[in-house]
Amino acid sequence: MSLARIASTLLLLASVGLPSRSALALDSTAVCTQPGMNVSWAECVTLVNLYNLTNGDQWFTRTGWGSADVASWHGVWVEPVSGVVWTLDLAGNNLQGILPTNLAQLPGLRNLDLSDNQLVGPIPSQLGQLTHLVSLRLGQNALTGTLPPQLGSLAQLVSLGLGDNELSGPIPTQLGQLAQLRHLYLYGNAFSGPLPATFAQLSQLEALWLDGNTLTGPLDVLASMPQLRSVILSNNAFSGTLSPAIGTLTQLEILVAGNNHLGGPLPACLGHASALHTLALFDNEFEGTLPPQWGHLGNLQTLSLGGNRLRGGLPTSYGAMPLAVLGLNNNELDADAQGDVLIPPALQAWFASIATTYIRFQSRGPILFQDGFDTDPCGL
Template identity: 30%
Template sequence: MKGDMVAGGWKGEKGQRPVSEIGWQGLKSLSKLKMLNLRWNELKALVTSSGKFPDSISISPSLEALGISNNHMSGKLPRWMGNMSSLMGISMFSNHFEGPIPVEFCKLGNLEFLDLSENNLSSSIPSCFNQLKVKHVHLNRNQLSSLITRAFYNSSSLVTLDLSDNHLNGTIPSWIGSLHVLSILLLKFNNFEGEILVQLCQLKQLSILDLSENNFFGSIPPCFREIPFKTTYEKSSLETGYQMGGISTFSLWSFVEGLKSLGEHYMMDVGYGTIIFHSLDVQQKVELTTKHESYAYKGNILDYMSGVDLSCNHLKGEIPLEMGNLSNIRILNLSHNNLFGSIPSTFSQLKQIKSLDLSYNRLNRKIPSQLIELDKLEVFSMAHNNLLGATPDRKAQFATFEESIYEGNLFLCGLPL
């Protein structure tokens, strides 16, 4: 390739050519490319004038990691990605992709990490996803609809499933209990309905469960006590255990700087399987509501997070006494339901709890005095219920709480009221 780089293209023997054209041709010549990361708007120099991926392109068949997150890519997800059989990690979040997830993705037999979140993807999740050995799936903040059907049926490797902020409906499928290593299940902000399945209690590795902002009804299954909700390294781990050497990687910077001498390799790196995901600059990230706001937890901090959020549904009945056995959880949110009866005194056993929200229910008895034993409690609310009697003694953490945590309970008395 001869000539000089100029604004908007390459000036050579045949005149100026657009950077996007040169870019895709450059990628075709990198036959041993292992990693391609064009995140954070760097892709502007490589996309077509319409801001879309080309309908067909020949990228290295040995590519193992593809990252094009935080760009302005639009159009449909390219079907040709299904031919990249070596792909282990795909990070394409925060773009404007639309339309369905191509069924061709089901051919990616080595895929372990998939993040298509924060796009405009629609239609249903392909049922053939259950053929994959993927560990972490992030499809949140899209417009996916319809039922889950068998999309993740028998997905024995699945650790993270984030389908929150979509338009999914129907009931949680009963096969959910077969996902024995599932640790993070996020289904909030959808249109799921029906009772909360007891099959969830079969998920012994589960540590984060968020079913909030749906249409679930019925009672809370007492069998939740059977879930340890322990912290686990699997939540944040992106290790593959796969030894690699002489890895070819590619970035837009190396492309521009080295455009005059295209060869088999641009950058060399040596390491273990984690280098694949580090090269994409991705890490596990989930959002949880605590302290009355939504916070993003990512990386190693996830290993220490555990919690249950069942808020904003139509749950009724009494809070099971057995929920006091969830001694490992740090977040419990049961607000905005139709729960009645008493606050279980067994909640005093929630020794790790930092955020407990029982507001906007129909709880109608005394507040257990044993709750003052919760010495790690930072956020607590029982507002807008029908509680009566005296408020707990202003000791330990309860000495820090203000009147607002009790508001909307006409028959409560005592400080700080």
């Protein structure tokens, strides 16, 4: 017998008795017509279709799937009075494949979480028909294409998580219609272009994470989001200045906008943002002196301003900051012969209490201690 014939025979024998992937699929007719089925035909078929299209036989957990009691299916929550599927949560469950377009046949869906899987392909525009959605989370997959503008129709949406995918193109202006939106996570994609002017309508937004894209243009819309608490914009190509109006964001706790092209003076008015505990504006093009008014930031724990064009000395007012991390490296601040930032005598004890400091590689000479406050445009 030839080697080719032997190899062919062994391959045939190896396949005998092994179920194919199609043999492990669920039969929607058999599942959805069985006695005791407690959701509608359309919703049952939609769920079975999702199972089959995402290799349900390979899911980490598929308990209950295929039984008559859909409420017992892993990741599915059925509202007991109406018998309508309200929640589909299969996060981190090894779903593989594309998102089916007929997910819109779950019209009562409030929460859809398919994050942290191996989903590919585009986000179906039909998801915009799920008008009861409160939370949509598809992050940590390999989704591609542009963001469907139809998502702007999700009027009740509070949380939109699409981070760590391969989405591209501009952010649709229609997202500015999401008046209830509080959390917007688009980080780790390839979105480009400026922030839509319609974002000024997102007055309820609390978290805006856009880091790791190629977004451009100014950040003026931030001042129109009074509820902002967490803003992460690093590793983009944003430009322009930080508006003094950013000081009106009194709820702001985290502002990270490193590695962009932001410039101009540091806004003294940011000293109004008394809730800030993390401020990171490293690797930009800011110039001028450190605002003494920032000494009012009595909750600030991390201040990272390395890699800019800042000059002058360290304001003694900063001694009121409870810093754990201070980064001022690679600027043009007043320095000693070794290139370290000169610390005013009044700040020696404060500086020694900071756990982590980056102050090296300055390129300027004589010290200029800033005691007190300059003329304050913010009235602090």
